[in-house]
Amino acid sequence: MHEIAMVEDVLRIVEEVARDNGISRIDQVNVVIGEYLMVKPSLFEFAFMAAREGTRAAGAGLTIETEQVELECPGCHHRYSPRKINYNCPRCGNPNPLITKGKEMFVKSIEGDDNTG
Numbered sequence: 001m002h003e004i005a006m007v008e009d010v011l012r013i014v015e016e017v018a019r020d021n022g023i024s025r026i027d028q029v030n031v032v033i034g035e036y037l038m039v040k041p042s043l044f045e046f047a048f049m050a051a052r053e054g055t056r057a058a059g060a061g062l063t064i065e066t067e068q069v070e071l072e073c074p075g076c077h078h079r080y081s082p083r084k085i086n087y088n089c090p091r092c093g094n095p096n097p098l099i100t101k102g103k104e105m106f107v108k109s110i111e112g113d114d115n116t117g
Contacts, residue, residue, distance in 0.1 A: 023112040034102035069102035
């Protein structure tokens with residue numbers, strides 16, 4: 001279950017950003033996860049809810065945005081999003097496309113409070 005390690009990375013990043021920006025309580029974490037990573041959103045959310053305890057994000061909500069895989073054929077430069085695991089270029093049949101989108105995971109934004117007001 002690689003979701004646990006990914007959640008730990010997200011929380012480490014979120015804690016660092018909050019600390020550097022004077023945010024004492026994180027209310028919302030918004031992440032983008034590429035489809036190619038094959039993350040199960042329900043498992044990611046479950047891991048997040050468990051791992052957030054004891055952090056500035058202890059009561060934070062989580063929004064997961066899935067980024068669709070986009071490929072580019074190195075032969076004919078056709079860009080496409082595969083419907084299934086068959087990644088062959090639909091135009092020329094090249095079996096070795098470049099993944100141009102959908103293989104990253106990142107924190108899109110966080111929302112929180114500095115507790116000064």
